[in-house]
Amino acid sequence: MEILDLLIIGAGPIGLNCALEAKKNNLTYLIVEKGTIVNSLYHYPLYMRFFSTAEKLEIAEIPFITTAPKPGRQDALEYYQGIARQKDLSINLYEKVLNVRKNEEIFEVETSKSRYSAKNVIISTGFYDLPNTMNIPGENLEKVKHYYTEPYPFAQQKIVVVGSSNSAVDAALETYRKGAEVTMIIRHSEISKSVKYWVKPDIENRILEGSIKAHFNAELTEIKENTVIFKDEKGELHEIENDFVLAMTGYLPDFDFLRNTGIRLEGDCLNPYYNPETMETNIPNLYLAGVVCGGKDTHLWFIENSRIHASIIIKNILSAH
Structure with missing residues (x-):
């Protein structure tokens, strides 16, 4: 079985950004996503408009072109899914990750369809799947x-x-x-x-x-x-x-999944532990990226302020090679 340099859980904007950084640095990678590309955005209200302007939602310095002052749901779907097509990102869709276990230096990842081995894993699963x-x-x-x-x-x-x-x-x-x-x-x-x-x-x-x-x-x-x-x-x-x-009471990350991977959850907000300088959790080579980092405080991280997580993580992975 091939041992990937990196397996990314979640094909949201930040997961895609992590894949783009991995590809740019010639790392072998795979995104595994339980739904479609940017699945959470797909399930947003049809006429939703972002608070952020388009340039703050851009990833990998790829221009987000829209005529509206504030892009809407369909604009975002076209932008992010277009990037996945144009950059030919390696993504397995409608495949749910069930377990992540570390066996010595290698992660064994079990999904609803297969098993994978990877040296590093990024969890970028957002928080839109479980209602509060x-x-x-x-x-x-x-x-x-x-x-x-x-x-x-x-x-x-x-x-x-x-x-x-x-x-x-x-x-x-x-x-x-x-x-x-x-x-x-x-x-x-x-x-x-x-x-x-x-x-x-x-x-x-x-x-x-x-x-x-x-x-x-x-x-x-x-x-x-x-x-x-x-x-x-x-x-x-x-x-x-x-x-x-x-x-409309808000949504929460999948805390059971995080616990089962061995990530430490801290405080009343169940903040998953990570090193902000590397985004690495208490488990070496297991990283968090995007809004999942905030635990119950789902208003802490957005696309615009967590885009940087991708470059931080890939830089740390490369430094260990």
């Missing part, structure tokens, strides 16, 4: 959605949107404009300060005029077939009619 659950009765009902794609299925429906981040605000505004009756249940006292600056006034004005109902310092406590129950800021319970719940 509310752990309340009724959360497993079919009407509860932890992922939002587009507003059309919710026309003329009574919608509860949980959260006040970008995803929650986008879902609330888009479904409202397609005729839904929208109620937001928000744990905090205001709309999140991280909401895109061109969207924040829109949601605040819709709430102010009463077009979208919002309950601040509130918490959803139970979901039923035709209603939901929430607790307001005074601790009083209210039951309202409901057809769908859009639980």
Whole structure:
């Protein structure tokens, strides 16, 4: 069996960047991805626009050309998947990594389709695959959605949107404009300060005029077939009619997978341990790259500030040769 210089888990923007750096430095490599290329971006809402401008999303100094001031989901898919095609990157798609074990100096990687051996492994799996659950009765009902794609299925429906981040605000505004009756249940006292600056006034004005109902310092406590129950800021319970719940409560890395590889998780945020100078974990030659580095703090790393991880890791791998 061939022993690769590097196996990369995840074909997101940072995983692709790691592959580009490996290829540039003549390392043998393979990306293994459980879905499609930039799988998380593919599952973003159809009309999502990035907070970042195009140049901040570029990898490997390849220009990201778009006519829009802020690129959208389709722009990003065209850009990153186009790079994978043009650069003929070695990627195995729809292949899930099951186990990563180190046998002396070599990693043995078991997937849903095969087994691989590699001297080095990079985990660049992001955090979009596991929703941050509310752990309340009724959360497993079919009407509860932890992922939002587009507003059309919710026309003329009574919608509860949980959260006040970008995803929650986008879902609330888009479904409202397609005729839904929208109620937001928000744990905090205001709309999140991280909401895109061109969207924040829109949601605040819709709430102010009463077009979208919002309950601040509130918490959803139970979901039923035709209603939901929430607790307001005074601790009083209210039951309202409901057809769908859009639980935009965020997402988490696959901590079980990280633990099973032997990576040490630290603190309340379960931050995976790594050396910021090399991105190497507590296991020699096992690296982290991208937003997975933040643990539960998924707002710490973005494409624009974690692009550098690729060059840091490849430089460290080359220094050991």
